[in-house]
Amino acid sequence: MKYLVVNAPNFPLSNSSILIEPVDALTIATWIQHNHNDVSFIDLDRFGLDAINDLAANYKVALVVFDYLIALYSSEGVNHLGSLFSALAKRAEYILFVGRIATYFPYEVLDKFPEVYGCIIGEPEVVLADLFKYKDLRLLKNNPQIITRESKLDGSKLFSNNKGINIYDLFPKFGPIANRKLCQFDKYIDVHSIIASRGCSGRCKFCSTGGYLGNWKAASPELVLSEIKHLINLGTHKIIFLDDNFSNDQNRITKICEMIIQEKIDITWGCLCRIIDLNEDIIQQMHKAGCRWIHFGIEHDQQTRLKLGKNFSDEDAIRIIQFAQKIGVRIRTSWILDLLEATANSVKNTFELAKIISSYEIKLHFLALRPGSKYYDQVKFPKSIFNNNNVNEIFIHKGSPFNTSSKELELSIVNQFEKFKLEMCDIGYQWVPDARFWDKFNNREALPNEKFFSTSIMRYGLGWVR
Ligand code: SF4
Structure with a gap:
């Protein structure tokens, strides 16, 4: 059975200076390969839609991945899916759509794009595991996790996050989780990614991770180590773990670090963690194992943060981050300025805190109402993906304040933000x-003490010094 996995293009295409191979789409392709199928992979966000002309024309199933585990896409990307599906229809018998848009808006997608046979709900690897039970794809037609035009399902019961199945338990013990030999590995930047856990035990109000992927589940330390070695064999020495929450299980972090140290694996790496999960000892051990970068979501001032479900104090954040930076771990903090609970005063406190913490990298966000989050359910705005003037609000990196917040607050955020910009530039x-x-x-490494801040997409792997 011939399968094609397509990483859909963004619009405009994502800048190649930040692009890492799309590990989420590659994982799906690898899973298909592990199940003894013939699979091709193409990243149209890297090579553009025309690259489709180089493909064969006889695939049984094409899976189109859009906004799955990597949140790079914009609302404009949605508007250009039509040309992708038309081009693919000449090459594949069945087109399946994968990711968050497929999961939360399947009937809209099917109405809009006649070429799409079905939308996969939730994690596609789990659904495919079911599909592979029969060689003739008979479950394509009546799998409850694939919405087709014939589906009899009630729309209100659409979503289930695959009953907590840990996809990593289904993978071979030594992977790979994402076979990079399926992609043109040398066409991406020098830091490469692993996603070795999914979901989160937290339920921060703005975040869709728990809603979409369920409770935290992870690859074993042995599988993680074999994935690291897979990348090293391809010449990589910088790895970013793009797990939404790398730090959920401290024993697992310790085990992974011990294995890296024992086997003298020569890498620098980074990951996304929670303040509540780490202490000085763990950070020290992570540093010893090559960790040179950690992302922490601080989000807003303490009072507002506690209302979101993020249970740590400003003092905890300052202590942990200053310790990490002192021993040589670069920190990126991320902040959401226009939370639903934000006030002019909370925004002022937030900028003050960001200045006190002074992480080397500061990512400022404007609120995105991600389907699957509590905020998404809470806010009254058109909940559709097409013909919706507010659709931009559901995508990250949109670069402007939340459309329906008060104009007074919006003005205050903009003014305070401009002041913050000047102050931060003044201090380097x-x-x-x-x-x-x-x-x-692309031609030079960042210095370990170079400092960046942005509302735009930020590059990984800069200033990580062994
Ligand atoms: S923001 Fe982070 S900690 Fe909170 S639910 Fe999302 S992944 Fe978990």
Whole structure:
């Protein structure tokens, strides 16, 4: 059975200076391969829609991945899916759509695009595991996790996050989780990614991770180590773990670090963690194992943060981050300025806290109402993906305040933000206006003490010194 996995293009295409191979789409392709199928992979966000002309024309199933585990896409990307599906229809018998849009808006997608046979709900690997039970794909037609035009399901019962199945338990013990030999590995930047856990035990109000992927589940430390070695064999020495929450299980972190140290694996790596999960001892051990970068979501001032379900104090954040930076771990903090609970005063406190913490990288966000989050359910706005003037609100990196917040608050945020920008530039931070800023790092490494801040997409792997 011939399968094709397509990483859909963004619009405009994502800047190649920040692009890492799309590990989520590659994982799906690898899973298909592990199940003894013939699979091809193409990343149209890297190579553009025309690259489709180089493909064969006889695939049984094409899976189109859009906004799955990597949140790079914009609302404009949605508007260009039509040309992708038309081009694919000439090459594949069945087109299946995968990711968050497929999961939360399947009937709209099917109405809009006649070429799409079905939308996969939730994690596609789990659904495919079911599909592979029969060689003739008979479950394509009546799998409850694939919405087709014939589906009899009640729309209100659409979503289930695959009953907590841990996809990593289904993978071979030594992977790979994402076979990079399926992609043109040398066409991406020098830091490469692993996603070795999914979901989160937290339920921060703005975040869709728990809603979409369920409770936290992870690959074993042995599988993680074999994935690291897979990348090293391809010449990589910088790895970013793009798990939404790498730090959920401290014993697992310790085990992974011990294995890296024992086997003398020569890498620098980064990951996304929670303040509540880490202490000085764990950070020290992570540093010893090559960790040179951690992302922490601080989000807003303490009072507002506690209302979101993020249970740590400003003091905890300051202590942990200052310790990490002192021993040589670069920190990126992320902040959401226009939370639903935000006030002019909370925004002022937030900027003050960001200045006190002074992480080397500061990512400022404007609120995105991600389907699957509590906020998404809470806010009254058109909940559709097509013909919706507010659709931009559901995508991250949109670069402007939340459309329906009060105009007074919006003005206050904008004014305070401009002041913050000037102050940070005065103390040596570089403002990143858009992703083209990172082009200069295609030819040089950042210094370990270079500092950046932005509302735009930020590059990984800069200033990580062994
Ligand atoms: S923001 Fe982070 S900690 Fe909170 S639910 Fe999402 S992944 Fe978990």
